[in-house]
Amino acid sequence: MADQKMRRKIAVVTGSRAEYGLLYWLLKEIQNDPELELQLLVTGMHLSPEFGLTYRLIEQDGFTIAAKVESQLSSDTSVGIAKSVGLGVIGFADVYNYLEPDLIVLLGDRFEIFAAAQAAMITRIPIAHVFGGEGTEGLIDEPIRHAITKLAALHFVAADVYRRRVIQLGELPERVYSFGSPGLDHLDKTILLNKKELEKILGFTFGKLNFLVTYHNVTLQRDGPQQAMKELLQALDYFPEAKIIFTGTNADTEGRIINRIIEDYLIKYPNRGKFFISLGLVNYLSVIKQIDVVIGNSSSGLIEIPFLGRPTINIGDRQKGRLIASSVINCPESSTAIIVAIEHALAPSFQDALKDIVTPYKKGDVSYRIKEVIKKIPLEKLIIKNFYDISLQLNSVEN
Numbered sequence: 001m002a003d004q005k006m007r008r009k010i011a012v013v014t015g016s017r018a019e020y021g022l023l024y025w026l027l028k029e030i031q032n033d034p035e036l037e038l039q040l041l042v043t044g045m046h047l048s049p050e051f052g053l054t055y056r057l058i059e060q061d062g063f064t065i066a067a068k069v070e071s072q073l074s075s076d077t078s079v080g081i082a083k084s085v086g087l088g089v090i091g092f093a094d095v096y097n098y099l100e101p102d103l104i105v106l107l108g109d110r111f112e113i114f115a116a117a118q119a120a121m122i123t124r125i126p127i128a129h130v131f132g133g134e135g136t137e138g139l140i141d142e143p144i145r146h147a148i149t150k151l152a153a154l155h156f157v158a159a160d161v162y163r164r165r166v167i168q169l170g171e172l173p174e175r176v177y178s179f180g181s182p183g184l185d186h187l188d189k190t191i192l193l194n195k196k197e198l199e200k201i202l203g204f205t206f207g208k209l210n211f212l213v214t215y216h217n218v219t220l221q222r223d224g225p226q227q228a229m230k231e232l233l234q235a236l237d238y239f240p241e242a243k244i245i246f247t248g249t250n251a252d253t254e255g256r257i258i259n260r261i262i263e264d265y266l267i268k269y270p271n272r273g274k275f276f277i278s279l280g281l282v283n284y285l286s287v288i289k290q291i292d293v294v295i296g297n298s299s300s301g302l303i304e305i306p307f308l309g310r311p312t313i314n315i316g317d318r319q320k321g322r323l324i325a326s327s328v329i330n331c332p333e334s335s336t337a338i339i340v341a342i343e344h345a346l347a348p349s350f351q352d353a354l355k356d357i358v359t360p361y362k363k364g365d366v367s368y369r370i371k372e373v374i375k376k377i378p379l380e381k382l383i384i385k386n387f388y389d390i391s392l393q394l395n396s397v398e399n
Contacts, residue, residue, distance in 0.1 A: 008379075010030050010038060011103070014040070015112035016044055018299075029367045041065075043072075047070060057280060069092055071115060096119060097123070106127055110141065125383075126379060126383050132149040132155045133165035149169055153385070155177065156177050159362065162323075163178040171388060173388065181366060185367050198287065211292065212244075213236070214298040218316055229257075232315065238335075245274055291310065293313060294313065309355070312329065313329050313341045314331070
């Protein structure tokens, strides 16, 4: 084994169940490489009883948590989340000072990841950012994602068009890698549960028609999620024979309102389905294989679900700006539009077309390829940021 003192220390931050699922195989790659030392930093919803204390699942998966960074106030108001960012910056600053990582890996655009990025930049630790360049115009995640891009030194994007966007933000092309989504590695490596095993674990019996519903608040809208949820539930009522699995929201602004509306709905109609704050990675992917339509506004509906051969009803503006596969049906937040979209997704012609889904996202050993870059790239000058001016490049070509 490589000398403990000579191993490159890679700190990876995770704050939510969805993000951890995307990072899982990258964590395994780093953990199993004798030239690297994994420093897993857990924060956000993982440490909250309300969201299932999911750090325990991380430990059950065989990972050692190097540090837990408390950053989650018990509030989903805008003020509470802003204060959570400040708390996270303080916590990460202390952890970085203690662990002295050589490089930080951050995925996505959540507010706790923004806190981790700010602390890393100030303490002069280079950042490798996964999933830059994407668009979600209805969310605070949009400016957060681009801000993290400007704080980061390395970039791993999910599609070629996202690479171009990151370069357009002034990042050096040689530091922007278009390998694909690391979460798609699950499709090649994760053993899924069969229907009987899944029903036993979940305490849920699938019907002839099954929906999976994951709806999050559109955080840049000021009206709140109540009307949108009313429209969604009215649409679901149009399909009384369907069994429904609901999954909980993230710790976003007014996310608790959505969870409460779902819980009240299932109290009124207990035979319709079941609500899970967190299904867990293997259960979630296994559920997808058993359902007929994914409904909501989660990013997984655009990236992972198409590769599993299921249609997605993408509601509203939360994911507006992201690339979509041919299996994704966009619709506004109205019950009539959602009903029409579901009927279209269930139509025999659309179901037949799922055999030949066209998706803009790449997959195939993405986690390994990311790991190889962060293991081998020289670190000495990574924190020095040169602005890559596209206009100058175009002028030189034109002249």
